[in-house]
Amino acid sequence: MTKVRVYELAKKLGVPSKKLMTILEDLDIDVKNHMSSLEDDMAQLIIDLINEEKEPKKNKKDKEEEKELKIIEPKKEVEKKEEQAKSKTQKVVLPEKITIKELGQKTNIEPVKLIKKLIDFGLMLNINADINFESAKRLLKEFGFEAEKEEEESKEKLVKKIKEESAGNLKPRPPVVTVMGHVDHGKTTLLDAIRETRVAAQEAGGITQHIGASQIEKDGKIIIFLDTPGHEAFTALRARGASVTDIVVLVVAADDGVMPQTIEAINHAKAAGVPIIVAVNKIDKPDANPEKVKQQLTEYGLIPEEWGGDTIFVNVSARNRIGIDQLLEMILLVADMQELKADYDSPAVGVIIEAKLDKGRGPVASVIVQKGTLKVGDIIVAGGTWGKVRAMFDSRGKIVKEATPSIPVEVIGFEEVPVAGDILKVVVDEKTAREMAEKEKELLKEKEDITSPKVSLEKLFDKIKKGEVKELNIIIKADVHGSLEALKQAIEKCSNDQVVIRIIHGGVGAINESDILLASASNAVVIGFNVRPDSNARKLAEKENIDIRTYRIIYELIEDLQSAMKGLLEPEYKEVVIGHAQVRALFKVPNVGIVAGCYVVDGKITRNANIRVIRNGVVIYEGKISSLKRFKDDVREVASGYECGIAIDKFNDIKEDDVLEAFVNKKVE
Structure with a gap:
């Protein structure tokens, strides 16, 4: 007896997979998901039932109900008019x-x-x-x-409002897909294969439009692909309160398997609560092993459907265009299960995904419409800027007059360049637009003056007492995998009745910008074990107000966490990094040992500072400076942009390109 999958049967019947799943549940037919198989006779029974349901059945009862509705309707209209007249004389919204x-x-x-x-x-x-x-x-x-x-609509409220539109006006909209994965695993090649064009060839041809998104068609249905450089951009948008992605396609090379950035991408997608489809790429390579990839991904909660899980895996070769149609089919299937809908008739609301200043055209913004229809001539506001839509271009650079939900367009007409992640909104007139933009600028200034603090260990107990925190998100970066696993186990044991500790990401290597972005989007504390944040991560952490904690002893970390949860954490001293120097040359000096010829990259190096030797983001040694010289003279400090000689007390294992981090411990008032 032959079998048919649920989603194939749904396609045959022309009904959404989700509706078919509901019918099967009502009939007590045991199916796990849309990839489950049905026997032929069972499938025929379903076909007969649905065909019966489709037949028009307009009986006497229906006609009576219609009659009742007609009687009720005028009464409702009268009540509505009375209510409006009453409210007009009493209340006014300003x-x-x-x-x-x-x-x-x-x-x-x-x-x-x-x-x-x-x-x-x-x-x-x-x-x-x-x-x-x-x-x-x-x-x-x-x-x-x-x-x-008049109630002001915050960005968060707007995003929520888009999702909570009344079902009456809603129509299906295309899915927005982000492709993520490890570098060199074929993300760009896969996007090229999907679009059947080559990005490099387009750029060489001098096409200036880069919209940040592509629009393709499969079986008469549209799919939008975001051309993000990876999970950093994906999370940067989420950190600003804008969530534009419906599905994440995780690209994993069949010959390479799960890599550090693969894990990062999984954690970023999970933190955003977005469904993941795994595209196992490069299956045509001689050493390809798709089964190994499946096995590895089960450790991160991505279990294939054939193994009893709910993650769709598709074997593809981007270079040879193998499996592309199946991947697109699966994207449409997942989108179908999500029942993505939007209101097409209301004033447009969208998200800025990219923005730039073009010499010839002025401020240009790439926008994905989330609700309503954006038209040429509309007055628009985004963050602290406003404008009038003078022209719009689609993903191929063609002029368009309007853009419906999920459709990406390049918009020309802003007064200033908006910020990626800002919510675009259509308003009634220029005066309103100008006022809203000014108000947003004032709010931004206020926020800069009193930045809303993210969760930190010092303030954790206060937040627990107020009931603000029930979950503490943590990102861990360690020097080696062994330390990482030990830390994960030790930290998870710290959870108690009041606070659950969730490790949303763990990795090996220096703390980078991607970690800070994820921490900002998920309100997390970043913990480094024997590793340090790089300069970009440090600057971003200061800007985003992220608490970074670095440790060298596991017990100190656990004690700090437990103390924070009991409200006992009162740090007396705070570490302040004052400068970084890069080792350019090494000199052996009698009676002194090895002296590092250094260039001060930022800040300053002082004679009385503590020093930390960092190699490839990992802390090798921590100690004191025994000698600081400019040429042959002893000096108290050396500022950035100058060269100096540094000798470290009881440490000679310095190598060229090591980074020396100078820090002092300041008493916290």
């Missing part, structure tokens, strides 16, 4: 600032009357003068109105 002229228009009160009343209050203002909400509220009270403040 923004933070409004002109007297606009206030008169909103309330049907002559502006002259409003100005006279303001004179009674001791305010001499003209018709175009702005007054704030509190003044307007007091003024309108005199005329029998109750003023309510």
Whole structure:
């Protein structure tokens, strides 16, 4: 007896896989997921049932219900009109600032009357003068109105609103897919194969449009691929509150297997809660071993469907165009299961995925519309900038007049360059747009002045007491795999009734920008064991207010975590890094030992500072400076941009290209 898969049957019947799964559940037919198989006779039974359901059945009962609806409808309309009239005489919604002229228009009160009343209050203002909400509220009270403040929509609320639109106006939208994976595993080649074009050839041809996304068609359905350079860009957007990806395609080379960046990509996708499809690439290579890749990925929770899991694996060769159609089919299947929908009729809301200043065209932004339809001529706001859509181009550089949900377009018409991750919103007029942009700029300034602190070990207990923290996310970076595994086990045991500790990512090597971005997006603490943050990571951590903790002894780390959870952590001293020097040459000096000829890269090196020797991001030694010289003279400090000679107390194993990190311990007030 032959068998048929659930998703194949759904395709044959022309119904979504999710609907078919529900029907099977109602019939008590045991199926795990859309890849499960059904016997032929069972499949025929389902076909008969669905065909019966499709037949029109308009009986007497339906007609009676229709009649009832017609009777109820006018009554509802009357009630609605009465309610509107009632609310019009009593309440009015106002923004933070409004002109007297606009206030008169909103309330049907002559502006002259409003100005006279303001004179009674001791305010001499003209018709175009702005007054704030509190003044307007007091003024309108005199005329029998109750003023309510217009609720500001934050970025988070907007994103939530997009997802929570009423089902009535919703129509299916194309899925947005991000391709992630380890470097050299074939992400770009796979995207090229999917688009059936070559990026390099396009760039050589001088095409200037780079939209940051590609649009392809499969079986009459559209799929959008984000051309991100990897998980860093994916997480950077998420850190700013914008979530644009529906599906992640994880590319793993069949001859190479799981690599550090593969694990990073998995953790970034999981932290975002996005479904993962694994594309096992380079299957045509002689040493390809797809089964080994499957085995390795089970350790990270990606279990193939044929092994009882729910992760789809597709074997592909990007170079030879093998398995591409099957991959696209699986993307459409996962999208079908997610039932991706959006409102096409409302004013457009989207996300800026890239933005730049073009010499000839001015500010240019790549946008993915998430709700509504964006049209040429629309007045738009994104973060602290606004504009009018003068022109739009699709992913192939062709001029378009409108863009519907999920469709990526390049937008020209902004006054200034917006920021990637900003939410784009269509508004009624230029005045509103200008006001909203100004307000956002003010908010950004306020945020810069008082940056909202991310979770840190010092403040953990206070947050636990207030009920703000029930979960502590941690990212661990260690010098070797052995240390990493030991740390994971030890840290997970620290969880208690009040706080669950979740390790969202663990890796080997220096703390990098990608770790800080993930920490920012997931509100996590970064822990380094025998490793240090690189300069870019350090700057980003300061900007994003991320707590980085570095340790050399495992017990100190565990003690700190336990103390933080009990509210006992009161650090008396804080380590402050004051400078970095790179070793350029080595000299053997009698009675001194090895002296490192160094170039001070940033900050300064002082004679009384502690010194740390870092090789490839890993701490080799920590100690004191025994000698600091400029030429032959002893000096107290050497600033950045200068050369110097550094000798380290009781340590001679220095190598060229080592980084010497100078730090001091300052008492925390």
